Amino acid sequence: MADYDVIVIGAGNGGLTAGAQLAANGTKVIVLEQHNLPGGFASSFVRGRFEFEPSLHELCDVGPANDKGSVRTLLEDDLGVNVDFVSVPEAYRLILTEEGLDVTMPFGINEFVDAMDGYVPGSRSQMRAYLDLCKEVLDALTYLGESKGNPDKKVLMKEHANFLKTTPYTVEEVTRRFKIPEQAKKILYAYWCYIGLPMSRMSFTLFSAMLHKYLTKGAYIPRYRSHEMSSAIEAKLLENGGRIEYNTRVDKILVENGKVTGVETSFGDRITTNHVICNASPTMTYNKLISPQSAVPQIAYKEVNARIHGSSAFVLYLGLDATADELGLSDYSYFIYDHMDTDKLYASFNNLFDPTVQATICLNKAIPDCSPAGTSIMSFTILYRPGVWDNVKPEDYVATKRKIADQLIGNFEQATNIHLRKHIEEIEIATPQTFARYTGSFGGGVYGYEPEPWDSIIPRMMSIEDEKYIEGLRFTGGNAFRTYGYSSSLLCGQTVALLTLKDMGVV
């Protein structure tokens, strides 16, 4: 008898929902987490009188209680987890500094189209047609989900042809077919940094689904930072008889004759199981975890080498001793880019200094009392391609991150004419190193493998069984089949748990 039916490696979003789903099914499951908190990126930290949100900007696909999105359904209905979700007021404020463009876009399809037509008169009909196509993509994805991997080809061809015909292509390739004015396209592309690869390479399926979900379901954040959500999922997992061990890093996934037999932890304990759900990336798993290394087939290395590692992030957190209103902060989410040439913006992720892209948040605009009276919380996020931080020396580390933080504040102040420096009461800075430290992610990666059309959700789903190289090993989280982002990772965990139950012959 194995010690556990299933061992989940890592209590990130995808590990937690996998564990919670298995515990709900009565499976004997243990989650092993190297850090002392649940959630991975979905966490929080306290500095002085402020509690900061480390990585979440806004959850996609939650929806209001009377029009639930998939994430709310997963948590509330499937897992019985209640999170106090708060809605984000507007879709985004977009500022393109080199072009003098400064727009604020609302949620809601009609509202979005109206606002766009206000900024770019004459864009209405093409914008509506474009968003109709986005909806078709979403409907097709919903159908694929409901068909549990066995879609009827006739139905696909008949009702979801537009989805089939666009899924092999990039955003740019598909969008080109619409006569959307250039200026409108710039406004439309604002969310690009949430996926973070240029529109010339980004899967249209993914972008269109995300855009439509945000516009129709709005965006939400947990009231007490992501740590509330992680804690709520953890509590349910424990309530249902699952177990979590913190400070417990898995050093080895033990494999015999091509099958998982257990894991070895940083304490030297060996725990036996036939099923591992791994929240670590395939890159980390095949290169560092599988033991013996000879148990990793050549094809597994080929797969991770074929894929393109996602970006890491740098986040500056400020606790300010003035309210958002006093400072003049009118919006929750500011996308501030030099321009909207996403190829060039993406290329700038290779530069250590002088960021050209920032996604900035004022938490109090969604949760006014998230910090004490008279104060506010901001965070500024930029992305880095792998390798940029590789040669930063430990002795230069603090000065390096401080310089970038200084540039980010300067860029924000210049773009908005809002002055923050005099009000900084608490400051913290996270770099790729920080994310590597707390999540163990390879290279400090925050995003998973880049979803070009060939490596987007559909080809990944279609290859999920074919690309299983070790019996008893499945992946969850941002590097798994649903691609990255909080919502994708949360939903992925449930699916992978159900697939594992199938592997076990339970369902």
Next chain:
Amino acid sequence: MKIHVKGNIRDLLAFKNLVPKRKKRIMRSSATPIGADAVGELSRRLHPQRQHLVISAVKDETSTTKTFRLVPDPDALTPELAPFQAGQYLSIKAEVNGVRITRPYAISSSPGEKEFYEITLRKTENGFLTEYAWANWKVGTKLDSSGPEGTFTYEPLRDTKEILGLAGGSGITPFRSMIKDIVENDLDLKLMLIYGIKCPDDIIFADELQELAKTAPEKISVHYVCSEPDSCWQGRTGFLSADCITELAGDLSNKTLFICGPPQMYRYLEEELKSLSLPKKRIRREAFGEVKDIEQYPGFPPEAQGKSFKLSVTMAGKSLEIPALSNETILVAMERANLAPPSKCRSGECGFCRSRLVAGDVFVRPEDDGRRAADKIFGYIHPCSSYPLSDIVIEVPRDV
């Protein structure tokens, strides 16, 4: 609506070829494993979970104070010391009479001194660790520590370029590091230190501080305030009162206060500083360990005083019942039972000891309650600042 991207047939073919193309792309790729993870390596160098150290020198500072110099243990796998910022501390892991404990000590050496760390300990009455250290720590003694921790550091994006340091007793140690850093690295920063001492013999680093102030008089100045002076004392007397502070430091509007001292000094300053009405961002306090007289604290329930409770601890799946005294933290109760629970700051702040309170009530002073909001909702505590008010059931992670 019917959409064609590159033509109806081509689009459908492209869909059909999605997976075969993916396969081809994978087959074409290299089968070479990836070796290094440079960012992961940087992370381990900046924030090692454990540093294996050995004492290379011991210096008597005063009759009750010693400085221990720590270098990497050549016999262990610590090739270098993690860099630190002046003001940070190490959580020293020590075994005292067979019991494993931790203690946070500010690094008193300068960040520029890369080959060693120094920590400076004052022997206190009933000091659990110091008594042991005085008898046992010598050149060659091996110690483990955490990486450098803490946020009691100067941050140019936040702080003014003039610092007013208020030190009490052995709270001088992080200021020695800051002052050395400013002088040795010629930082664009001024620091005036007001050092509160009980009696003249208590002054730690007296000669050294004088020397540093002489080297960079435009940047560093040091003043002493003695509360129990002898007949020879010619300096200021009394406590670090608001009057004393403004008299020495003048206008405070362009200064950031850094405060490090014993809990009674914080309590005293709390009142004094109120009259100066400084913005919160201009006052930075170092955490300074456990409160010794918790039962005297206003708000501590009188019915729980002087009690001993049952503490059930589950760690790594094994459970154990141990006693816990109402005037000691739950962390100390677990250390007494030699469970070696995780801890670093011992002030409620860092959250490294975070544990799940399954049942029971605890007392936490609001100023030591560094918990996350959701942790309060979901029943997590920081045992290092939590005192039992009833029998307790707790789940604790193992130390790393």
